[in-house]
Amino acid sequence: MKILQVAKFYPPAHGGIERVVQGLSEGAAALGHDVRVICFHERGGADCVENLASNLEVRRYRPDVRVGNIAASVRYLSDVQRFAREADVVHLHEPYPTGTFAGLRLPGLTARIVTWHADVPREGPVKLALEAMQEQLCARVDRIICGSRGLADASRILTRFRERVSVVPLALPLASFDPARLDSARVSAARERIGGRFALAVGRLVYYKGFDLLIDAAARTGQRVAIIGEGPLEGALRARAEAVGVGDRVIFLKGVSDADLPAWYAASDYFVLPSTGPAEAYGLVQVEAMASGRPVINTALPTGVPEVSLDGVTGLTVPPSDLDALTHAMERLSGDDALRGRLGIAARRRAVESFSLEQVARRHEEIYAEAIRARRGEETRSAA
Structure with missing residues (x-):
């Protein structure tokens, strides 16, 4: 097959969606398909083409305009149309508005798939406008892939x-x-x-990640916590750590490379994903922690x-925004070596069995083939 991935960014840009696009692209290429990725430069640069393998091409575009975290480019949009005509599946x-707009203009013969990573998080008139576009897109695609039943239902x-x-399930390369x-x-x-011993958290320093709650829990437990990530709330979170007396025990780490990240998971006692809002649709960092053999504390979000x-198999699940429950879970994992070991072994097993790149790539291959057959059958019936 000829597969066109339409994305916002692509690694080395950081982010869960970026990792998913990379995994799907590399997984499809490993199965022998021709893959082209269209994306933007994260931090500037001229339009360019990168041949990452004989059958994996990444085209990065310089945005003509940026509005917040949304980039747009006339060349990007026109090339989606151009390469879609050559592709079997797009x-x-x-959510990504530029990709949504591009998806609404695809040629009729091209099969089209959407991976739904999350709903638009913010309320307001912009959300209503974007959702109206998304509804039109969903009505035109052949298949919508969702990483979990909870997200699909919510x-x-x-x-x-x-x-x-x-x-x-969403998947990542797990070997490292x-x-x-x-x-x-x-x-x-x-x-x-x-x-010394510490709990680890990884993610952007934004409102729904719950890192403020984690800092307060660290103050209650006296445990060390390392937070890997960058974002607009860094200053506020550092100030909070100082205010509650754990400025020396909550360590903020910036610029940790992909090559160094596995060592941080392995060095930790356990992993915490304290997210408080449904903008946290999946939490792929959990998979990384589990693949590292680390138990996870997560939250019972409707995603x-x-x-x-x-819960109780590979880690502990607590209610969102519940400081008492988070504190208790952290104390329980920190104080019980046998529990951490049992949950960590199960976490590693689940990561390998349920989130392996090869397994998920083959499932996508099946969905692509079904969509192509359905689309071409529809065109044949229309022509008749």
Whole structure:
């Protein structure tokens, strides 16, 4: 097949959607398909083409305009149309307004797939306008892929298109997180930098991640916490840590490379995803932690988050925004070596069995083939 991935960014840009697009692209290329990715430069640069493999091409575009975190380019939009005509299937990723607009202008013969990562998070007139576009797009696509049943059921838009939704777990390349492959010196260096045992959190420093709650829990438990990530709330979170007396025990780490990240997971006692809002649709960092053999504390959001790490099986699940419950879970994991070990072993097993790139890539291959057959059959009937 010839597959066109329409995305916002692509690694080395950081982010869950970016990792998913990379995994799908590399997975399809490994199965022998021709993959082209269209995306924007994250931090500037001229339009360029990168051949990452003989059958994997990434085209990065310089935005003509940026409004907040939305980039747009005439060249980007016109090339989506141009390359869609050459593709068997176009794979879009929601929410992203530029991609939504491009998806509404695709040629009729091209099969089209949407992966639904999350609903538009913010309320207001802009959300209503974007959702109106998304509804039009969903009405025109052949299949909508959702990473979890919880997200599919909770989405206001997807409930209208249930017959088109397929639940397929999101996947990541997991080999680099295998504890057996890690450099023990890097792991020791990470632990020494924090000053001893610690809990780990990874993510953008934004409102729905719940890092303010994690800081308060750290103050109650006295535990060390390392937070890897950057974002607009960094200053406020650092100030909060100082205000509650844990400025020396909550360590903010910026610029951790993909190569160094596995060592940080391995150095930690356990992982915490304390997200408080449904904008946290999946929490792919849980998969990384689980692949590293680390138990996870997550929250019972009405999304895919609690379907990734399972309460009592691979970690502990607490109600969102519940400081008492989060504190208790942290104390329980920190104080029980046997529990951490049992949950960590199960977490590693679940990550490998349920979120492997090859398994998920083959499921997407099946969905692509079904969509292509359906689209071409429809065109044949129309022509007749």
